[in-house]
Amino acid sequence: MGLKEKLHNIKEQNKDKKWLPAFSAIHTFLYTPNETTHSGGHVRAADDLKRTMNMVVLALVPCLIFGMFNTGYQHYAAIGEAVDFLSWDAFLIGLIKILPLVIVSYVVGLGVEFIFAIIKGHEVEEGYLVTGMLVPLIVPVDIPLWMLSVAVIFGVVIGKEVFGGTGMNILNPALTIRAFLFFAYPTWMSGDKVWVHGADPRVQNLIEGAKPDAISGETVLGALAQGKELAYSVSDMFFGFIPGSVGETSTLLILLAGLFLIFTKIGSWRIMLSAVIGALVMGLIFNSVVSTGWITESSKFYTLMSTEFWHHLIIGGFAFGVVFMATDPVTASQTNKGKWIYGFLIGFISIMIRVFNPAYPEGVMLAILLMNVFAPTIDHYVVQGNVKKRMKRLKAKVA
């Protein structure tokens, strides 16, 4: 008797037990359950929710590994010891710092899901698989683990479970978690000290031999918001050798992951493309404001406005947000026309927030959350528009 049958038998024997949902979650995670249809005239696709989720997690793995290397690399660069990017030294630092983030995110998040599944008596849904991987990638590396746990509990309960669980949420849970951290503990989520491991005086006493003053690690956006010169080359920004949240620095890997998601038809290319167009349009508007001379160098918006429009795509979390979060099938617009509008506005608004509100350098988080709220409205008008068009056509035919 194989493991699969054994699991199935245990499930049959414990049908009326309270903790069954928790158990069957493990069962369905490993195997397709026996309860699914095996014969008859049904259309069956290989990619159920679980497979879809696993594909996204797969696409995130390169970003995670790159994040580990980059964490160590930035740390050593900041304390003035040069190491190669692809070195064990760099990787080990990253591994030690990031693995706990991943574990905490999954244990806490799945814990909440299990508790809710048992209370409500439904099956555990796979929704947290992707969120759990996204969360460690969008936080600064030195974030205390208890803060992450609090945020994950908040995000899963208030962001998802109160609306009815996976598939019913209005806001993207990963971004809800990040937004919670951002507003609850701003000193750990923004500023020029939190992005490089060991740069923050609050964690320095934990590291041997760190020279407190030698370390600084601003993100590119943070530096620009303060009107400083760009300290990194375009290729550094594109390949991701810059400080930032754990997994969002490498635009190249995100681009590859985006292509992978488009190729496997999991991510919507309409949303990704229109978001990029939206960001470029807003960037061009700002650039032309600068070039027509409407704004002078004394303005506090000057540096960010005069940033070349396409630089916005490779700095900050824009690429990561657009590829992995804006395309979340639950919270995005469902109609094709709606996806174009939704994506465009995400790009447009996120660059606007970046430039006009330097206190919130990461506009893409707020832009996606805002558009998540409006996605059903967009869909409503797209559908109504379609209804109207067809009614007109029908009337013309009848008359």
Next chain:
Amino acid sequence: MGLLSKKDAKLITDPLADNNPITIQVLGICSALAITAELKASIVMALSVMAVLAIGNVVISLMRNIIPSKIRIIVQLVVVAALVIIVDQVLKAYAYELSKTLSVFVGLIITNCIIMGRFEAFALANGPWRSFLDGIGNSAGYGLILIIVGFFRELLGSGTLLGYKVFGDPIEQTGLYAYGYENNGFMLLSPMALIVVGIIIWVQRSRNESLIEEN
């Protein structure tokens, strides 16, 4: 209760739980979000509303037979406005700092829907004693939620209760702060008050399922 008949006692106990003005009727949300960042402000607000609503209910109830129904809203507004001004002046005289914290929200008690709601729904149709009890009951129900929200927001947001440092000193790093605890700044923002009210509603309705609306 010996003092009150069963029917009268219900006027006070009902709004505390199953007919709470905030969590069930969803009235008076604005002020519940705006002034609950500190427990002290919540308590003072609750007492102010209690004074205005209890006295106002009695006044309206006494005048209920002589108010022409066409202009009753104006009359009600005059009564509330007069009472609110008295409360505001008292606060300014005896608790100036607090009245600064509460700022316009004392004045805005005039627009608190609970007050007009009780005048319209209860005081215009009942005697002064019952109206008084109804006023006390409803404002207590309102105050209860305010105090619960204020308690959690001040405790988690600032780490204090009525100004007393519960978790230790964040600047000198004593108490819990020595172990890396930090105050949750989100708690001090209004959206979190809405979420806390939402959680109270959630808890209340899952304990008493008859409160869940059909749709």
